[in-house]
Amino acid sequence: xxxxxxxxxxxxxxxxxxxxxxxxxxxxxxxxxxxxxxxxxxxxxxxxxxxxxxxxxxxxxxxxxxxxxxxxxxxxxxxxxxxxxxxxxxxxx
Amino acid sequence: xxxxxxxxxxxxxxxxxxxxxxxxxxxxxxxxxxxxxxxxxxxxxxxxxxxxxxxxxxxxxxxxxxxxxxxxxxxxxxxxxxxxxxxxxxxxxxxxxxxxxxxxxxxxxxxxxxxxxxxxxxxxxx
Numbered sequence: 001x002x003x004x005x006x007x008x009x010x011x012x013x014x015x016x017x018x019x020x021x022x023x024x025x026x027x028x029x030x031x032x033x034x035x036x037x038x039x040x041x042x043x044x045x046x047x048x049x050x051x052x053x054x055x056x057x058x059x060x061x062x063x064x065x066x067x068x069x070x071x072x073x074x075x076x077x078x079x080x081x082x083x084x085x086x087x088x089x090x091x092x093x
Numbered sequence: 094x095x096x097x098x099x100x101x102x103x104x105x106x107x108x109x110x111x112x113x114x115x116x117x118x119x120x121x122x123x124x125x126x127x128x129x130x131x132x133x134x135x136x137x138x139x140x141x142x143x144x145x146x147x148x149x150x151x152x153x154x155x156x157x158x159x160x161x162x163x164x165x166x167x168x169x170x171x172x173x174x175x176x177x178x179x180x181x182x183x184x185x186x187x188x189x190x191x192x193x194x195x196x197x198x199x200x201x202x203x204x205x206x207x208x209x210x211x212x213x214x215x216x217x218x219x
Binding site: 005011012021030035041048051052060063067078082 | 099103106107109110113114116117120121126129130133137138140141144145148151152156158160162163165166169170173174176177178180181182183184185187188190
């Protein structure tokens with residue numbers, strides 16, 4: 001079983017490296033944003049597999065934390081790309 | 094019983110890994126920002142949800158540990174990941190990234206132009 005989970009972990013890490021190619025090459029900023037969001041999602045899978053391999057349930061909270069952080073980062077970056085600022089100042093405009 | 098549990102866990106993890114690899118192939122090979130967002134948001138969400146479900150069953154059946162935060166994580170990913178994909182695609186469109194040449198229609202541009210024309214007319218009347 002351990003060999004199976006190790007192979008799965010290696011595949012997930014290779015997928016993250018493949019996404020780094022898109023982050024490096026991507027022609028526009030939203031390309032890099034999409035690839036970084038997918039890297040965050042795959043980091044969740046990698047930590048889930050690591051918690052099976054280390055045989056401990058204490059890594060599970062990290063999964064929820066990374067999911068929340070990745071969503072906040074995605075929302076703030078896309079708002080910055082769209083409007084040029086993250087937190088609106090003032091009620092007029 | 095143990096064999097059935099292990100089979101279900103392995104099937105879920107394998108489905109998650111397959112959808113992860115499909116995500117990477119789609120993001121590298123598709124020609125367009127919007128197609129890449131399509132590949133990333135759908136198949137990455139399904140892959141990570143299936144893999145986390147496998148891990149949840151592993152901790153429940155083999156270790157006797159019902160982890161409620163893993164269920165919360167699966168539900169949170171299911172809610173927020175398509176929203177993230179939608180926001181990224183909208184930011185890409187609004188910042189002026191052109192779709193690929195294979196595109197035949199752009200309905201959103203027509204709608205936005207109509208909205209802008211009405212807005213300009215209203216401000217002009219005032």
